[in-house]
Amino acid sequence: DSGVTQTPKHLITATGQRVTLRCSPRSGDLSVYWYQQSLDQGLQFLIQYYNGEERAKGNILERFSAQQFPDLHSELNLSSLELGDSALYFCASSVGGVQPQHFGDGTRLSIL
Amino acid sequence: GIQVEQSPPDLILQEGANSTLRCNFSDSVNNLQWFHQNPWGQLINLFYIPSGTKQNGRLSATTVATERYSLLYISSSQTTDSGVYFCAVARARLTFGEGTQLTVNP
Numbered sequence: 607d608s609g610v611t612q613t614p615k616h617l618i619t620a621t622g623q624r625v626t627l628r629c630s631p632r633s634g635d636l637s638v639y640w641y642q643q644s645l646d647q648g649l650q651f652l653i654q655y656y657n658g659e660e661r662a663k664g665n666i667l668e669r670f671s672a673q674q675f676p677d678l679h680s681e682l683n684l685s686s687l688e689l690g691d692s693a694l695y696f697c698a699s700s701v702g703g704v705q706p707q708h709f710g711d712g713t714r715l716s717i718l
Numbered sequence: 719g720i721q722v723e724q725s726p727p728d729l730i731l732q733e734g735a736n737s738t739l740r741c742n743f744s745d746s747v748n749n750l751q752w753f754h755q756n757p758w759g760q761l762i763n764l765f766y767i768p769s770g771t772k773q774n775g776r777l778s779a780t781t782v783a784t785e786r787y788s789l790l791y792i793s794s795s796q797t798t799d800s801g802v803y804f805c806a807v808a809r810a811r812l813t814f815g816e817g818t819q820l821t822v823n824p
Contacts, residue, residue, distance in 0.1 A: 651812060662810055709760075712761070
């Protein structure tokens with residue numbers, strides 16, 4: 607058990623819809639990261655938050671947004687969903703700086 | 719950005735065999751991690767090893783930062799070792815390699 611909790615584990619929805627993925631980091635971790643794993647793109651970094659502030663952006667689409675709340679949990683919002691958004695979405699957390707990242711079990715998103 | 723190459727892409731072993739997985743990266747890094755993704759999709763943290771050598775049971779890893787590569791050794795492999803092994807490196811954010819798909823047959 608990594609200590610990082612992601613909900614829901616599975617999500618099935620239709621094109622054009624909007625979903626919210628939730629992540630609770632390990633106790634004491636200030637940094638939260640979101641990654642997308644798809645069959646054609648592999649594991650890609652989307653965005654990082656540190657103590658409530660956006661710290662780094664990767665290959666995140668404009669239809670996607672994220673935030674980190676004062677209690678340090680984070681949410682990833684995906685809107686106007688397309689078939690290609692079907693993927694496994696991981697959240698990771700770390701203390702911050704150059705420290706190991708610990709991954710949650712992921713949310714498997716299927717777009718029908 | 720940093721390029722990460724893993725080899726071999728696929729590996730099939732009989733139970734009890736040993737193996738070495740390699741990760742090459744294109745620039746100096748502050749963080750290097752090895753992960754095992756099991757058949758259920760979970761990413762299990764194996765090692766945090768930006769340099770040096772670490773061992774954990776049947777697994778060990780060595781990173782030679784000056785030569786920009788890392789090796790993951792699996793000894794006496796078991797069927798539960800099957801899955802995809804990822805190397806990920808970072809200066810600021812983790813960049814993953816494409817992984818090595820390991821199949822261990824009984």
